[in-house]
Amino acid sequence: MGQDHIRYDILAQDALRGVIRKVLTEVAATGRLPGDHHFFITFLTGAAGVRISQHLKSKYPEQMTIVIQHQFWDLKITESQFEIGLSFSDVPEKLVIPFNAIRGFYDPSVNFELEFDVPLADDEELPSSEITAYPAPAEGGEEPTAAAKDGEEKKPGSVVSLDAFRKKQ
Numbered sequence: 684m685g686q687d688h689i690r691y692d693i694l695a696q697d698a699l700r701g702v703i704r705k706v707l708t709e710v711a712a713t714g715r716l717p718g719d720h721h722f723f724i725t726f727l728t729g730a731a732g733v734r735i736s737q738h739l740k741s742k743y744p745e746q747m748t749i750v751i752q753h754q755f756w757d758l759k760i761t762e763s764q765f766e767i768g769l770s771f772s773d774v775p776e777k778l779v780i781p782f783n784a785i786r787g788f789y790d791p792s793v794n795f796e797l798e799f800d801v802p803l804a805d806d807e808e809l810p811s812s813e814i815t816a817y818p819a820p821a822e823g824g825e826e827p828t829a830a831a832k833d834g835e836e837k838k839p840g841s842v843v844s845l846d847a848f849r850k851k852q
Contacts, residue, residue: 692800699797700782707765710751711758719792721752727801730784732764736776746786749778 703724710716725748726733728740739747749769751758756768757777764781788797 696799703788704782708760711760720790723789724749725787726780726784732781733784734779
């Protein structure tokens with residue numbers, strides 16, 4: 684077999700990241716998710732361009748899964764990344780996540796899943812910018828989404844491993 688000079692693998696992953704970008708763009712435009720859709724997005728916390736608070740970075744030093752469901756705010760999409768406001772243990776946080784830092788995307792309402800080859804950083808620490816927490820807007824008295832570390836009791840909006848949703852082979 685010949686050498687792949689075109690790098691179809693990279694092109695395919697970029698195209699699939701475009702699916703996530705398109706879906707999030709539509710959600711940002713309407714301010715809500717359609718129907719029963721909700722998303723689990725796993726990303727590398729040490730990837731270049733990821734900006735999360737130091738508290739979250741120390742709690743999730745390699746990767747983290749966020750849940751976008753009922754309560755989020757300030758969702759902004761660009762060609763290369765998205766920004767979102769979520770709450771973790773009742774502390775509002777702003778996250779900036781480049782699409783190329785995403786390892787997994789899952790919508791359990793329709794059993795749709797994407798996985799990406801994003802290598803974990805070696806033992807060296809990748810530079811990432813910190814974002815401090817900011818107050819969540821009070822729209823309709825709703826509380827922002829809560830998230831919990833893997834292994835903790837699962838509550839609505841909990842951070843969970845995507846392995847829990849994968850079909851056993």
